[in-house]
Amino acid sequence: MKAKDGVLSVALAGALALAAAAATVLVPTQAQAQSAPVVRGLPDFTELVDLVGPSVVNIRTLEKVDPDNAADGPDEDMLEFFRRFGIPVPNMPRRRGQRPGGSPQEQPRGVGSGFILTADGYVMTNAHVVDGADEVMVTLTDKREFKAKIIGADKRSDIAVVKIDATGLPAVKIGDVSRLKVGEWVMAIGSPFGLDNTVTAGIVSAKQRDTGDYLPFIQTDVAINPGNSGGPLINMRGEVVGINSQIYSRSGGFMGISFAIPVDEAMRVSDQLRTSGRVSRGRIGVQIEPVTKDIADSMGLAKPQGALVRGVEVGSPAQKAGIEAGDVITQYDGKAVEKFSDLPRMVGNTKPGTKTTVTVWHRGSSRDLSITIAEVQPNEKVAAKDDDSQSHADKPSKMAQRWGLVVHALPADEAKELRIKGGVKVVSSDGPAARAGLKAGDVIFALSNTDIGSVSEFEGLLAKADGKKPLSVMFRRGDWAQYTLIRPER
Numbered sequence: 383m384k385a386k387d388g389v390l391s392v393a394l395a396g397a398l399a400l401a402a403a404a405a406t407v408l409v410p411t412q413a414q415a416q417s418a419p420v421v422r423g424l425p426d427f428t429e430l431v432d433l434v435g436p437s438v439v440n441i442r443t444l445e446k447v448d449p450d451n452a453a454d455g456p457d458e459d460m461l462e463f464f465r466r467f468g469i470p471v472p473n474m475p476r477r478r479g480q481r482p483g484g485s486p487q488e489q490p491r492g493v494g495s496g497f498i499l500t501a502d503g504y505v506m507t508n509a510h511v512v513d514g515a516d517e518v519m520v521t522l523t524d525k526r527e528f529k530a531k532i533i534g535a536d537k538r539s540d541i542a543v544v545k546i547d548a549t550g551l552p553a554v555k556i557g558d559v560s561r562l563k564v565g566e567w568v569m570a571i572g573s574p575f576g577l578d579n580t581v582t583a584g585i586v587s588a589k590q591r592d593t594g595d596y597l598p599f600i601q602t603d604v605a606i607n608p609g610n611s612g613g614p615l616i617n618m619r620g621e622v623v624g625i626n627s628q629i630y631s632r633s634g635g636f637m638g639i640s641f642a643i644p645v646d647e648a649m650r651v652s653d654q655l656r657t658s659g660r661v662s663r664g665r666i667g668v669q670i671e672p673v674t675k676d677i678a679d680s681m682g683l684a685k686p687q688g689a690l691v692r693g694v695e696v697g698s699p700a701q702k703a704g705i706e707a708g709d710v711i712t713q714y715d716g717k718a719v720e721k722f723s724d725l726p727r728m729v730g731n732t733k734p735g736t737k738t739t740v741t742v743w744h745r746g747s748s749r750d751l752s753i754t755i756a757e758v759q760p761n762e763k764v765a766a767k768d769d770d771s772q773s774h775a776d777k778p779s780k781m782a783q784r785w786g787l788v789v790h791a792l793p794a795d796e797a798k799e800l801r802i803k804g805g806v807k808v809v810s811s812d813g814p815a816a817r818a819g820l821k822a823g824d825v826i827f828a829l830s831n832t833d834i835g836s837v838s839e840f841e842g843l844l845a846k847a848d849g850k851k852p853l854s855v856m857f858r859r860g861d862w863a864q865y866t867l868i869r870p871e872r
Contacts, residue, residue, distance in 0.1 A: 667698020
């Protein structure tokens, strides 16, 4: 018995030791418990729906159709398809049986969403929801319906403001987008496929997603479909942080990627629309592109950041300030330009007439330039002119042909007209030069950050160039000074 007792005692002691060891492994220390992530259950959105739901509206748009210009057209089933999917109804002829000579008739054009900005009836939505509409109808959650007046719409930001004749309305609370975090729960309310007050939820997938000229979108996995456009994206505090605007889709329906306009950007636009009915944006007159690693290395930049100036408009604020094609804008108004797409938003949000400072990387060194911001004109389109004329001066450069170029000397009268000191004129381009975008009529006035006065100077610079590295070229095309890189054949 004693032997057995001894065996039992040893076994019992071993079991206790294992249990103690297991307890030591499984039970975290106080410090570990404090640093471990807290596991929570799924959020309850019911209170948010009660809080924000009454502020969300359904928007229907109508257009007038002249019966005299109609023939055979779609039946009611086809129109219902367009209505339910929020698809604008094209200008289709009338159905058979309609008599010509009648007054213009209203037909459904599309369905969207919006939300109440102020208690006195201002409503925000997307510009594409009301674009082309002859009449806008706003329906509240209590089923009251109002005919709305379009206060203003801005296609660049896809923001519109409409006004209904009502008071005491439940306005939304505007949130702080800077506090929004990737992975945070968010909710949407809208009218997908015409189904009023539909609630969907998900998380923020990414911020600062570049898909537009002026807008760094919020990407989410919230289910958004046609008809949700213009509805609010809401955080867990019941605040609007975005306006649902776009989806990525190959089918026309939701595929897990949705985009919302940040509400701070939208409020800047809506404030101007409510004040003047239009949006005033700044411009400096440059064409820009990303700074790649190749470009950064060729210019001596520490890292690829900023906005590479591809072209400068003649007479623009940029030219007057001294910005040249080939410069890299690294700061605007004291703020770093991390990505080239940051610059249009920075400039666009600046009031025209404002005097500010830009920092540029110019031929190996940094410098600050003072610039006065001009205004973007409505539907402004600035295009470079093509000049296909050829010079009648001396013989082509043979060295240039290695890079796909045939050039001639630039006549003095053309240099004076272009307001440049000198350069060479492109007669033709192929291979590397053509891929870089150069073509006949372009005037190359600088190579590898060095001004060119003649064909011989151009030849000399080409002779010194490393044939294995990209060649930086500044040239004029019409009224625009531009920059490009000619990459050698590999």
